[in-house]
Amino acid sequence: MADPLFDELNATTLREIYPKVVEDEFFKGAPFTAYLRRECLVPFGGGASMSFPFLYAPMIGGAYSPGDSFNINRVQTLSGANFLPKYYYVAVPEYKELIQVQNRGPLAVISLVDVDLRNAMNTLNAILAIAQYKEGQTAGRIKQTAGLAEAMNDGVSNGYDGGLYTSYGNQARNGAIAAGLNSIPYFGGDSVTGAAGPIEYRHLIETYQRACVGKEEPNLAVMNKALFAYILERIQPQQRFAQEKDPVYGATGFRFMQAIILKDEYAPSLVYGSSNAILGSNLTANFTSGSAPSALSNLPATTTIVPGEVFFWLRTRSWLMRVAEDAEFGFGLTPFIMAQDNTKVVAHLKAAVQLECIAPRLNLQSFGYNA
Numbered sequence: 001m002a003d004p005l006f007d008e009l010n011a012t013t014l015r016e017i018y019p020k021v022v023e024d025e026f027f028k029g030a031p032f033t034a035y036l037r038r039e040c041l042v043p044f045g046g047g048a049s050m051s052f053p054f055l056y057a058p059m060i061g062g063a064y065s066p067g068d069s070f071n072i073n074r075v076q077t078l079s080g081a082n083f084l085p086k087y088y089y090v091a092v093p094e095y096k097e098l099i100q101v102q103n104r105g106p107l108a109v110i111s112l113v114d115v116d117l118r119n120a121m122n123t124l125n126a127i128l129a130i131a132q133y134k135e136g137q138t139a140g141r142i143k144q145t146a147g148l149a150e151a152m153n154d155g156v157s158n159g160y161d162g163g164l165y166t167s168y169g170n171q172a173r174n175g176a177i178a179a180g181l182n183s184i185p186y187f188g189g190d191s192v193t194g195a196a197g198p199i200e201y202r203h204l205i206e207t208y209q210r211a212c213v214g215k216e217e218p219n220l221a222v223m224n225k226a227l228f229a230y231i232l233e234r235i236q237p238q239q240r241f242a243q244e245k246d247p248v249y250g251a252t253g254f255r256f257m258q259a260i261i262l263k264d265e266y267a268p269s270l271v272y273g274s275s276n277a278i279l280g281s282n283l284t285a286n287f288t289s290g291s292a293p294s295a296l297s298n299l300p301a302t303t304t305i306v307p308g309e310v311f312f313w314l315r316t317r318s319w320l321m322r323v324a325e326d327a328e329f330g331f332g333l334t335p336f337i338m339a340q341d342n343t344k345v346v347a348h349l350k351a352a353v354q355l356e357c358i359a360p361r362l363n364l365q366s367f368g369y370n371a
Contacts, residue, residue, distance in 0.1 A: 017109045027122045028265035030129040032222045032314075036321040036355070043325040044085060044352070050322055051082040051169070052358045056180030079177055081169025085324065085352040086136060086145045088127060090120040094336065096343040117333070120349045123278065124331065129266040130280040132355055133312075135163055148312055151357035152365040154182040157297035160268055160310045160367035162287030168360065183360040186210065187298045187305065189368030194289065194300055196270075196308035196370040199227065201235050203366065208257055210296075211313040211364040218363070221261040223311035224269035224282075228261070230309065230371055259313065268310040270370075284310060284367070309369040315362035324352035 044050055057077040064070070094113060103112040128145070135141055135150040146169070149159045155166040155173040166173055168181045188203045189196040211218045232254075253262040265272065266282055273283035284307040293299040324330045329352040336345040357363060 020109050022110060022115050024122070027126055030125065030264055030266050031262045032220075032264045032267070033125060033129045033132065035220060035316055036132070036319060039316050040319045040321040042320045042322055043330075044322045044354070045325045049082050049084050050354060050356070051080045052320075052356060053078055053080045054180060054358070056177040076176075079171060079180070081171045081181065081356070083146060083169050083322075083354045083356055085322070085354050086143060087329070088124060088351045088353065090124045090127075090349045092116050092120045092333075092336075092347040092349065094345050094347075096345055117347075117349075120333075121331070124349055124351060126266065126279050128351070128353065129264075130282050133266070133268055133282065134161065134280070135165065137165060137167070138163070145353055145355050147355060148357075148363075148365060151355075151360050152183040152185060152312065152363050153360075154179065154184045154294055154297075156290060157185050157293040157299055158287060158289050158305065159185045159365055160284060160307045162285075162305070162307075164290055169356070179361075181360050183363055183365070184210070184294050184296045185299075186296070186364060186366040187368045188366055189306060189308065191298045191300055194303040194305040196306040196368045198234060198371065199230050199309075199369040203369075204231070204235070204256060207364055207366045208259070208313060211315065211362060213362055216315055216359075216362050217257065218259040218313040218315050220314045220316050221256065221259050221311055222264045222267055222314065223261070224265060224267040224272045224309065225263040226269055226271035226371075227309035227311055227369055228263040230369065231261070233371075261311075267312075268307075268367075270308050284308060305368070306370075307367040310365065310367040311369075313364045313366075315359065318357055318359035318362045320356040320358060322354040322356060326352070 055078055057075065059077060060071045060073060060075060099113055131144050132147045133149065134144065134147045136144040136146045137150055149161045149163055150165040150168060153159050153165040155164060158164055171177065171181060173181055186207050188199060208218060253260045268282050268284050270284045275281035275283055286304055286306055289299045289301060289303050289305050291301050293301060299305065328334060329350050331351045334348045336347045338345055
């Protein structure tokens with residue numbers, strides 16, 4: 001121990017804290033999450049599960065001659081997908097001595113409880129922001145919400161995460177419902193070697209058109225900032241994109257046909273992805289493709305695939321962000337509860353959520369891009 005404990009300066013002068021706010025040096029921007037909360041939020045009022053119906057086949061009909069008998073057999077044309085709510089929490093532990101005795105009064109420049117509560121909400125949002133791009137089917141992720149990776153898949157063509165999702169919403173793909181819940185991923189890299197390649201204008205045009213059905217067109221595209229930059233660097237000389245501020249999140253992007261393209265820092269990325277023990281990982285990693293991918297996917301079979309950078313065309317009206325109506329499980333905070341054998345008190349921020357895509361074919365994921 002130093003003797004004396006304080007020098008002249010520290011014994012006579014208070015420490016200044018300025019500015020009197022805590023600067024966030026950790027969390028990132030998530031415009032897709034903001035879109036879901038603002039445009040796609042549908043409260044879940046209760047029930048054993050949540051489902052949506054869909055049409056997957058036509059009725060019987062065709063040309064006939066006068067006097068012909070009609071086929072009046074009734075065939076099933078409707079089915080449904082089914083989802084369970086998924087639960088998330090963030091713990092907010094405090095010691096009563098710190099918050100009731102020391103971090104109070106005029107010398108408490110910043111409230112420790114306020115900072116921790118803001119951190120808890122940011123943590124929960126970041127966990128969900130990463131989870132929404134992934135899946136909730138494999139053994140290690142069964143507790144997670146269904147995400148874009150499993151929604152935008154056809155069961156035979158690998159998505160950016162290497163996954164083949166043969167069902168969606170517990171409904172099998174490619175069986176009786178045929179392609180009713182399918183969205184074929186598109187690999188923009190080398191269709192022979194599986195290597196990533198530079199993004200070109202044709203990639204945007206072709207993938208955009210694949211997500212168009214009738215009058216329905218994508219209205220949003222999200223990607224990490226690496227691919228966002230590559231598009232501007234390579235395609236800007238060919239076509240001048242108008243910079244635009246989206247009305248929901250306030251982020252600046254650019255318009256492509258009927259969609260606004262935004263950078264989301266929690267979107268999957270080779271360059272800007274990261275792995276965190278609490279939040280999860282949004283890094284892309286190489287994988288081996290399946291033996292029989294769709295020809296429309298541009299994926300070579302049984303080849304090492306470099307997913308590189310990823311983007312998603314989205315028709316946001318086809319997405320439902322389900323959040324429990326209950327105050328506690330709808331991003332609510334439980335009161336601080338006293339521990340039994342010490343002075344620790346703990347509150348919990350909790351959410352019961354699920355992400356559903358009611359029309360996967362109106363959305364598309366594309367990957368395999370680099371500089």
